[in-house]
Amino acid sequence: MVHFYMPVPIIKVQNLIKKYGNLTAVSDISFEVEQGTIFGFLGPNGAGKTTTIGILCTLLAPTSGSASIFGHDCARESSEVRKSIGIVFQDTTLDKDLTARENLVFHAYLYDVKKSERDRRINEALTFVGLYDRGDDLVKKFSGGMKRRLEVARGLIHRPKVLFLDEPTLGLDPQTRANLWDFIVELPRRHNVTIFMTTHYMDEAEVCDRIAIIDRGKIITIGTPEELKKTIGGDVIYVKTSDNRRAKSEIEKLFRVEVSEQDGELFLTSLKGDACIPEIIRALGDSVLSVRLQRPTLNDVFLKMTGREMRSEDVSSGDTLKAEVRTYRRHHDRS
Amino acid sequence: MIEVNAVYVLVAREFKKFIRERSRLISTIARPLIWLFLVGGGMSKLVSPGMGLMGVSYIQFIFPGILGMTILFSAIFSSISIIWDKEFGLMKEILVAPVSRFSIVAGKALSGTIVSVIQAVIILALFPFLGIRIGATGIIETILVCTLLSFCIASLGIVIATFYDNFESFSVIMNFIVMPMFFLSGAMYPVKMLPQILKLVARLNPLTYGIDALKHTVFEGAGIFDFSLVTDVCVLLATSVVFVGVAGTLFERKK
Numbered sequence: 001m002v003h004f005y006m007p008v009p010i011i012k013v014q015n016l017i018k019k020y021g022n023l024t025a026v027s028d029i030s031f032e033v034e035q036g037t038i039f040g041f042l043g044p045n046g047a048g049k050t051t052t053i054g055i056l057c058t059l060l061a062p063t064s065g066s067a068s069i070f071g072h073d074c075a076r077e078s079s080e081v082r083k084s085i086g087i088v089f090q091d092t093t094l095d096k097d098l099t100a101r102e103n104l105v106f107h108a109y110l111y112d113v114k115k116s117e118r119d120r121r122i123n124e125a126l127t128f129v130g131l132y133d134r135g136d137d138l139v140k141k142f143s144g145g146m147k148r149r150l151e152v153a154r155g156l157i158h159r160p161k162v163l164f165l166d167e168p169t170l171g172l173d174p175q176t177r178a179n180l181w182d183f184i185v186e187l188p189r190r191h192n193v194t195i196f197m198t199t200h201y202m203d204e205a206e207v208c209d210r211i212a213i214i215d216r217g218k219i220i221t222i223g224t225p226e227e228l229k230k231t232i233g234g235d236v237i238y239v240k241t242s243d244n245r246r247a248k249s250e251i252e253k254l255f256r257v258e259v260s261e262q263d264g265e266l267f268l269t270s271l272k273g274d275a276c277i278p279e280i281i282r283a284l285g286d287s288v289l290s291v292r293l294q295r296p297t298l299n300d301v302f303l304k305m306t307g308r309e310m311r312s313e314d315v316s317s318g319d320t321l322k323a324e325v326r327t328y329r330r331h332h333d334r335s
Numbered sequence: 336m337i338e339v340n341a342v343y344v345l346v347a348r349e350f351k352k353f354i355r356e357r358s359r360l361i362s363t364i365a366r367p368l369i370w371l372f373l374v375g376g377g378m379s380k381l382v383s384p385g386m387g388l389m390g391v392s393y394i395q396f397i398f399p400g401i402l403g404m405t406i407l408f409s410a411i412f413s414s415i416s417i418i419w420d421k422e423f424g425l426m427k428e429i430l431v432a433p434v435s436r437f438s439i440v441a442g443k444a445l446s447g448t449i450v451s452v453i454q455a456v457i458i459l460a461l462f463p464f465l466g467i468r469i470g471a472t473g474i475i476e477t478i479l480v481c482t483l484l485s486f487c488i489a490s491l492g493i494v495i496a497t498f499y500d501n502f503e504s505f506s507v508i509m510n511f512i513v514m515p516m517f518f519l520s521g522a523m524y525p526v527k528m529l530p531q532i533l534k535l536v537a538r539l540n541p542l543t544y545g546i547d548a549l550k551h552t553v554f555e556g557a558g559i560f561d562f563s564l565v566t567d568v569c570v571l572l573a574t575s576v577v578f579v580g581v582a583g584t585l586f587e588r589k590k
């Protein structure tokens with residue numbers, strides 16, 4: 001018997017545009033997400049990731065174009081869509097004055113989870129994210145990683161078909177980030193959900209089955225991580241010289257490729273890297289200050305497509321600071 | 336359409352927080368007590384029962400107004416906690432859930448009603464110490480009016496909360512909406528005695544009718560009220576319906 005693999009698109013977005021006044025946050029994007037996969041939106045701060053999620057999860061109205069989940073239009077059939085999705089928002093949406101368990105109970109009631117199922121699912125969810133023992137602690141005592149895990153658990157209580165994760169690891173330390181990812185990649189198999197996630201960390205996007213790179217509201221490219229890296233056409237060689245202008249034209253003559261410059265460093269792709277290095281050094285002689293070789297990363301894809309580096313660190317610190325200021329003000333304003 | 340499960344859990348959450356936050360309970364109970372005994376007690380020496388108060392002492396006269404104040408502050412506070420929920424994100428969790436916006440408004444309005452009636456009843460229990468006599472029917476009627484007024488003010492609070500996204504607005508709401516509502520409600524002086532313009536403003540204030548209704552039920556028969564009880568109740572019912580409708584519509588609106 002022959003099995004045909006029939007991809008089923010669960011999310012469909014067509015020519016979606018979202019404007020805030022004069023600012024176009026999402027600029028005519030189209031894509032599909034297949035059932036049971038992890039789909040990633042990768043792009044810098046302000047690219048339009050959160051706005052897209054906002055439209056898909058029915059909180060924002062699109063300016064034009066359409067988005068649908070399981071065939072239900074996100075703008076017109078909001079309540080159908082809401083039933084089949086779970087979301088972990090970029091900023092935490094837990095009630096910090098309630099316990100972990102109470103937050104889950106609150107969610108279970110909102111989604112009308114049957115009474116007979118409620119306790120079982122809540123216990124299961126707490127166990128799944130390793131918070132069973134902390135279930136009766138107030139959420140305000142939780143660390144960032146614990147809150148994130150609790151939010152993922154909450155998002156799954158009503159058994160959604162699609163789980164949205166908006167920058168799930170933002171503001172977490174590297175160890176916690178890694179743990180959270182180990183746990184997220186398990187979700188499609190364990191819970192039979194499709195995952196739509198956003199991130200501005202290039203390395204995190206590697207876990208996705210398919211990635212859309214988004215910048216300034218536009219999807220620049222879309223494909224599996226391997227496909228995207230293949231577009232780089234091999235390795236990337238970075239060369240620093242005492243005279244970059246001359247070196248650039250020399251190398252371009254030598255290999256007939258385009259050489260770009262970023263932060264005082266030349267870089268070129270589409271080559272068999274290890275073999276090229278000796279040739280470059282021979283051709284440029286003493287003017288070479290350094291040469292390094294890099295396997296292609298998603299960062300290189302972004303760089304190639306936009307001509308800009310994606311600086312994730314600037315982004316996260318700003319957002320974390322904002323979150324801290326809020327928490328601080330909250331404690332001081334309420335008392 | 337109303338989802339009972341959603342309404343229930345919104346009320347349960349508010350109640351749980353109300354029980355847990357002792358400071359909130361203490362401050363909402365302390366405020367009316369301070370007004371009643373410090374302002375009321377002090378003014379009693381200045382205002383003689385003959386001055387348009389139909390034979391009741393000033394401290395007795397303001398008792399319905401103090402009940403109204405308790406309701407005003409606790410119901411508004413409960414409703415504008417929506418602004419906190421927006422600021423800290425929980426509102427998004429509620430808005431993406433498959434519940435009608437109307438259920439959310441109903442849940443919030445009932446939350447405010449319940450916590451506010453509890454506080455009003457605590458203040459109401461003081462009446463024997465003020466030399467006021469209310470019969471059993473009077474007490475029941477008073478509690479019913481408190482419930483209706485609480486619902487009305489809580490719904491108004493939700494309408495107000497939809498216009499603000501952060502709690503910097505808290506003092507604006509307190510200083511420019513809540514305090515004027517209190518002073519222009521007949522709580523501290525009969526509406527009849529206000530200058531013409533302010534009298535007009537007082538007539539547009541739902542709290543005026545709530546406090547007037549409380550004057551009816553607390554002082555059965557004493558003629559210190561401005562409108563008939565039927566008028567008061569009708570105005571409160573009508574404004575409640577309008578506020579809930581407006582709040583529901585504003586919640587439905589997507590950005």
Ligand SMILES: Nc1ncnc2c1ncn2[C@@H]1O[C@H](COP(=O)(O)OP(=O)(O)O)[C@@H](O)[C@H]1O
Pocket residue numbers: 020023024025043044045046047048049050051052
């Ligand atoms: N409510 C809003 N009003 C006006 N502009 C907004 C609003 N939300 C987002 N934007 C703008 O839209 C753009 C995309 O934002 P966003 O979707 O949050 O990006 P990302 O999640 O990729 O960082 C940004 O320029 C942001 O400033």
Ligand SMILES: [Mg+2]
Pocket residue numbers: 046049050051090166167
């Ligand atoms: Mg974002």
